[in-house]
Amino acid sequence: EVQLQASGGGLVQPGGSLRLSCARSGFVYDDYDIGWFRQAPGKLREWVAAISRNGDTFYADSAKGRFAISRDSTKNTVYLQMNFLRPEDTAVYSCAADPRAPVVGVHTNPDQYPYWGQGTLVTVSS
Numbered sequence: 001e002v003q004l005q006a007s008g009g010g011l012v013q014p015g016g017s018l019r020l021s022c023a024r025s026g027f028v029y030d031d032y033d034i035g036w037f038r039q040a041p042g043k044l045r046e047w048v049a050a051i052s053r054n055g056d057t058f059y060a061d062s063a064k065g066r067f068a069i070s071r072d073s074t075k076n077t078v079y080l081q082m083n084f085l086r087p088e089d090t091a092v093y094s095c096a097a098d099p100r101a102p103v104v105g106v107h108t109n110p111d112q113y114p115y116w117g118q119g120t121l122v123t124v125s126s
Contacts, residue, residue: 001026004117006095011123012085018122020080022095033098033106034078035113036069038091038122047108048093051078058106085124094119 008020022034035050049059049069057069068081078095096113098106107113 002097002115004095004097004115006093006117006120009093009120009122011125013126014086014124016085016124017081017083018085020082020093020095020120020122022078022080022117024076024078024097027097027099028073030073031099032115033101034069034071035096035098035106035108035110036078036080036093037096037110037113038089038093039119040088040091043091045094045110047110049080050106050108052106053101056106058108060108082122085122087124090122090124092119092121 003025005023012018030053033052036048037045038048039045047060048063051057051069051071066084071078095117097115098113
């Protein structure tokens with residue numbers, strides 16, 4: 001059974017940093033692309049970043065230069081390092097697994113990810 005669990009959220013001041021973790025069980029990362037998504041109150045879920053099964057990384061424009069996604073296979077964990085956080089980054093962040101890689105890149109539509117972990121709340125506020 002594919003299981004994911006996101007953690008690491010919290011309250012941080014603007015300009016601060018957080019590192020989110022996505023722990024997995026029931027599958028190996030080599031067979032799945034892993035995406036991070038977020039959903040702010042009253043807004044649609046949006047794609048933030050992804051790491052492909054080959055280890056290639058991809059970012060939404062809002063995350064480029066500030067966020068970094070990485071994978072530690074020895075710890076069965078994918079990380080999202082978030083720096084220079086802004087109030088508009090406030091959202092529930094969730095990780096998801098996609099077993100069906102597209103021909104190029106990664107899927108950014110959350111509907112393409114069949115496996116989801118419980119989200120973690122990130123609040124950026126002074």
